[in-house]
Amino acid sequence: MPDIASLTSDTDNLSTASLPIVDISPYLDPSSSASARHETAQTLDKACREFGFFYVTGHGLEMPYLKSMLKMGHSFFELPQERKDALHIFRSQDGVRGYQKIGENVTYAKRDQQEALDIYPEPANPSSEQLEGSQLWPSDEDLPGFQTAMLDYVEKMKIIGKAFMRAMSDVLGYSEIFDKLQEDNYWVLRVIGYPPLPPSFDLSQGMSCGAHTDYGCLTFLLADDFPGALQVEAKDGSWIPADPVPGAFVVNIGDIIDALTSHAYKSTYHRVIHRGNKYRVSMPFFFEPPRDMTITPIEGMVAPGDEGKIKPFVYFDHLKSMIYRHFISNEESLPDVPNANELTQRG
Ligand SMILES: O=C(O)CCC(=O)C(=O)O
Numbered sequence: 484m485p486d487i488a489s490l491t492s493d494t495d496n497l498s499t500a501s502l503p504i505v506d507i508s509p510y511l512d513p514s515s516s517a518s519a520r521h522e523t524a525q526t527l528d529k530a531c532r533e534f535g536f537f538y539v540t541g542h543g544l545e546m547p548y549l550k551s552m553l554k555m556g557h558s559f560f561e562l563p564q565e566r567k568d569a570l571h572i573f574r575s576q577d578g579v580r581g582y583q584k585i586g587e588n589v590t591y592a593k594r595d596q597q598e599a600l601d602i603y604p605e606p607a608n609p610s611s612e613q614l615e616g617s618q619l620w621p622s623d624e625d626l627p628g629f630q631t632a633m634l635d636y637v638e639k640m641k642i643i644g645k646a647f648m649r650a651m652s653d654v655l656g657y658s659e660i661f662d663k664l665q666e667d668n669y670w671v672l673r674v675i676g677y678p679p680l681p682p683s684f685d686l687s688q689g690m691s692c693g694a695h696t697d698y699g700c701l702t703f704l705l706a707d708d709f710p711g712a713l714q715v716e717a718k719d720g721s722w723i724p725a726d727p728v729p730g731a732f733v734v735n736i737g738d739i740i741d742a743l744t745s746h747a748y749k750s751t752y753h754r755v756i757h758r759g760n761k762y763r764v765s766m767p768f769f770f771e772p773p774r775d776m777t778i779t780p781i782e783g784m785v786a787p788g789d790e791g792k793i794k795p796f797v798y799f800d801h802l803k804s805m806i807y808r809h810f811i812s813n814e815e816s817l818p819d820v821p822n823a824n825e826l827t828q829r830g
């Protein structure tokens with residue numbers, strides 16, 4: 484893990500290296516040629532090894548549709564505060580799904596300057612166990628069609644996530660593992676709202692989203708077009724802007740693929756520092772393994788001398804411990820930092 488102090492520097496020395504682009508269309512088109520799939524798989528392999536972050540085109544979702552999803556995200560955050568508070572995670576059956584206010588999300592013991600709605604799959608028999616509850620949704624009177632649109636988006640994104648598992652299988656082998664990664668996928672959809680950080684905001688107190696890696700297989704990010712906001716840590720420790728490319732997703736490797744491949748495909752630190760004068764919405768879709776899958780490094784990918792370094796773990800245990808750590812832990816002990824919304828006007 485990088486030194487946390489080095490993660491709090493400002494945007495001044497952003498590297499200009501851009502991220503690779505992966506056209507996934509051959510893996511979504513049953514009639515594509517073997518050579519087209521080969522080319523995609525090779526480009527993906529290189530992008531995963533060198534960056535762990537890349538852009539995805541050829542996913543089949545049109546720009547007007549993607550824009551309409553972001554617009555839905557904006558309409559959620561524009562609801563009166565009390566309508567959002569009614570969906571607060573602490574009011575949810577399992578205490579983890581629903582709305583979080585600005586500053587309640589915590590990354591490495593610092594408050595993130597974001598508000599968010601967290602959506603997880605609903606189990607057949609909801610209970611109060613962590614992640615086993617029913618989902619809190621805005622009502623149809625407040626936001627007509629919101630729930631249906633979000634769940635429809637999830638189904639579309641799962642198809643794209645599975646296509647990536649097939650591409651990885653083609654380039655790496657180990658088809659039994661990548662086949663399993665297409666069965667009963669768990670997923671998480673976050674809708675995040677970022678008020679701009681005022682120029683005076685002290686980044687040592689926190690950011691829009693502190694530097695972290697993601698927990699699952701792959702994250703597909705849809706975000707408003709604000710250059711410089713999302714930044715990715717490069718191998719040399721510099722920060723590369725992952726600015727939105729119209730119509731493309733920004734995709735990154737999560738901890739599960741990192742562990743399976745023994746860090747050959749790396750989950751990369753990223754952070755958000757959103758300045759300017761307008762409110763930013765992003766919607767990361769986290770494509771995950773089956774909830775009860777045991778993640779064991781693929782034998783043939785462990786470098787000599789590294790045997791046993793990554794201990795097998797169950798994905799769902801990992802997710803639960805990360806949620807506990809990042810969202811709810813140490814609430815009381817955190818310093819009371821004025822939040823960005825109190826300091827700026829929504830644009
Ligand atoms: O908002 C963004 O651009 C990224 C958010 C993110 O990294 C996350 O929620 O894991």
Ligand SMILES: [Fe+2]
Nearest residue numbers: 695696697753
């Ligand atoms: Fe992330």
